[in-house]
Amino acid sequence: MSGSSSSECARIVRVLEGHYGHIPWWPGDTDEVLIGAVLTQQTRWENVVRALGLLKENSLCSVSALYDADHGEIERAIRCTGFYRVKTKRLKALATFVIEEYGGLALMAGYPTELLREGLLRVSGIGEETADSILCYGFHRSSFVIDAYTHHICGCAGIPEQKSRLKALFEEVLPSDPGTYRQTHAHIVEYAKEYCGKKRCEACILMNSNG
DNA sequence: GACCAGGTCCTTG
DNA sequence: CAAGGACATGGT
Incomplete structure (x- = not known):
């Protein structure tokens, strides 16, 4: 000491x-990690698991699906995680970033960690912890x-x-x-x-x- | 019923 | 820059 x-x-x-x-810890594919990283903000993980299950049942558990989905159907699926309106906006912003800036997760994975981190931090609702969770658990980077x-x-x-x-x-x-x-x-x-x-x-x- | 949960953003001092 | 409130549901 x-x-x-x-x-x-x-x-x-x-x-x-x-x-x-x-x-x-935190198994699941990259889509699931990105979504879970937002949903777990100030929220118990058990509730996040439920929401991920509902998203899967509704074929919404991917960045591309969220990009196309209506706010209403996302809100319905993630309500049990709390802050569901603001989190829906954040998921939409994240999906838009991934699709429109990189053309999807697979292409995004080819870029260096620092560049991705700077980009993620520019997304509304993605702060340091969420960005690092995405990099560490979703993209397997040393962040x-x-x-x-x-x-x-x-x-x-x-x-x-x-x-x-x-x-x-x-x-x-x-x-x-x-x-x-x-x-x-x-x-x-x-x-x-x-x-x-x-x-x-x-x-x-x-x-x-x-x- | 009070209090907390794997944050982030916006507003104030 | 630090501190306080808002966002919201579900569990103890």
Whole structure:
């Protein structure tokens, strides 16, 4: 608890890897990851899964289908994720970006990570976390995701930094391998869900006392 | 019934 | 630039 921030990051990565090992996380094709990344904004993943199921039943679970769909039918399918009106607009904006700027996901996949990230951040409703989730889980790029859980856990571990700083720290510490990026983020979120209660956060106690 | 969830945008100070 | 509110449904 007295090391540099980057060594603290490395410690988190090491400890959680030992604790969880490999866990499957965010399976699904690129279309599904893009859509899920928007739907999960400020929303429980279980509700996102339901919405993805409804989208599939209505043949709407793809970027190209959303591009063609009416707002009403999208809203109906994703209502259970909350913020359904604004999320429908965001999905439409994202689909429009992918189709009109790149001609589809397959072509988009041929471009470098930084270019894609800049583009995604220009889409209304796509912020840093959503963009990085799309890059990391949808396009298998080494772009580390800092979400609320990660931010919180880093605070527990004695790294009270801004999200942008944390992203740089993890990217400095991790090997440049997309699989490791995905796995590490998954570990952190699983750990947070397991140990961060509402009233008292057990993770803060565990991570400070011991490695 | 209050409180929170794997954010982002817009408005204020 | 930091802080606060809006967006909305579903679970505890």
